[in-house]
Amino acid sequence: MVRGGGNRTGDEERRARRDQMSSWGRPLARWLPALLIVGGVLFDVVTPPQYTAAPFLSAAPLVAAPLYSLRATAGTALAAVVTEVLLATYHGAEDYYQSATEAVTVVVVALMALGINRVVRRSDARLASVRDVSEAAQRAVLPTPPDTLAGLAVAARYVGARAGARIGGDLHAVQDTPHGVRMIVGDVRGKGLEAVEAAVVVVGAFREAAEQETTLEAVASRLERAIEREGGRRTGLDQDEGFTTAVLAEVPAGNQSVLRILNRGHPSPLLLTPDGGLRELPPSAAALPLGLGDVAGWPDHADETFFPAGALLMLFTDGVTEARDRAGRFYDPCARLRGSQFSGPGDLLDVVVEDVARHTRGGPADDMALLAVQRPLEA
Template sequence: MEESPYARAGGRLPGDPVPDPGTGHPGPPLPPDGRHGRRPAPRTLARALPVLLIAGGILYDLLTPRVFTAVPFFTAAPLVAAPLSALRTTLLTGLAALVATFAVHARFGTGADASLVTEVVTVATVALLAVAINRVVRLGDRRLASAREIAEAAQRAVLPEPAARIAGFDIAARYEAARKDAFIGGDLYAVQDSPHGVRVIVGDVRGKGLGAVAAVAVVIGAFREAAEQESALEGVAERLERALAREGTRRDGVDAFEGFTTAVLAELPHGADTVRIVNRGHPPPLMLHADGSLRCLIPYEPALPLGMSDLGRWPDRAIESAFPGGATLLLYTDGLSEARDAHGRFYDPWRRLAGRRFPDPRTLLARLVAEVRRHSGGGTEDDMALLAVRRP
């Protein structure tokens, strides 16, 4: 029986038949921008709840004896609208609740009796309270938006997006935070043109928050300096190791400085159709060839992440692989390969990308992000950094 192109270790090799060229893993079509349709969000459905409460109160009054009151429905409506809607909508909801209160009493023709006055005062008081809640929530939203803008500016400063073309290579990068309200995490990427070739790093700092951001800044700063000065890629990795060790000592212990960083470094020598890789405990890069074949660039020997030299030190050993024209080198963090669906199944970039072609790196990353969102139901548990480099 003929062996499947995907049965052997290392995936399908160049020259193997391409099963399903241009389409790959089946799935519903996505719009050109890489986004996919979503079901209405719970927040959108909740905005309709005030109208439903008022309508439900009126129906409750019509179907029950006079001694029963629908005021709980009418008071709940503006309270629900307050945190979810604009000030005008909250005011209109409170006004509608007051009108509904008068309307249900008019049905019985009771006039301005004590029960009507009590219910109107109750609904009006709650409506005013809802307006106050709305103003507090809107103020908090403005402060949060300001914090997000500051975080986004900090991310651009610490993690700037590389140019679309560097030294003849087409390049695209994407950072996807696990939460919509978080712009900065511990994933990182950088591209540096140097006298020794174009050098690339993608990494993942242990931990979250400001400590992880500080580690990202140290790693990227050390990488840019070492990429210019070190003649060998192994020397760049060693410089990163020393930089993290110095910062850990300065901050009184390695635990105070997030501990370690997984990273993969790549070097694209000028004038040579090759790529050199040093992997420090990171998911291996993928090489997507122009004919749809795919290779996984696995290191000769596993190595410890950066920042763990106290456990032992071994010389780095770069692997060298062909990087022909039309091929794309994909580097990513484990936010991609560890994204789970509702059944706990991981997203497998190797299987999903085999046999597919993409016109440029930006399209590749857009499709990956959209497919991961679809696979995980709209969100992931970990941040995701992606970087693709294509040799024209």
């Protein structure tokens, strides 16, 4: 069971502990090449002459290659070669050919380490550049929402997949409208720039429709038409297979105790109460994702439920529920969050993101978009 922090200080403490744990491993790894050289010398000195330190000395520059700069890797390689020559001199020339073979082995491996270092550094630079562009594009598509809207506390998070720097089509948006606070979380089929283009269309259509349409059903219809129109106009988007799973939610103006949900093939939102209770909000009738109106037609229907004072509503994409651990078990937010208490929507989303990272031992294999709103406690 996950426990939420009592205030924002709890978030800072969790991040500090995580940074501290990761900071312990980095110095140990960076000292490993030196430890291999020192350990090789000790091994060579205390063991019989037929045993050699060459494996230790060869491993040192290889370990340094992905960790160090080119200059530091070259220094490690030079130290390994010089150490091998000094050890050969120390033992004398009883077996010249063996000593020469060991020295040549260390030299060859050292040169390989320099080549590996160059490849790793160039790959890191390219990946960092792509990630910077991806993050900039994602921020442009999904700007950070304000902390409060019409009295509701709001928070959003976007976590990119660990598998690479490709931009995903996960999206979230929330805004205060004449009809209440309306929000959407969705997942566009596909990856890359085509998915981002589709996400831009969905978010743009939502922001316009949320202001103009009087019902969530009408908002969903506008999104449906926008996706179909965009699919017919863009050759990069497959009109027959392009779709977006989405969940729309609304807290009506003047009545924050009411919550309306319209789900189009998306993971069900969660409602968390201040006493640690948790309730899933599945749709009363299943519906296909947005963009598949030609496959089947049906009247959209928004389900209405009670929104208790102090309760948290969390919407999220399937990057959360499809995150797997090493045994292949899916992440279950209901089981992990039930019984927990949170100080606000930001605390809730931080806990979920960190818990998914622990579950997967590093991060999700798919992008995650999360949005949470909290109704204030009544005075």
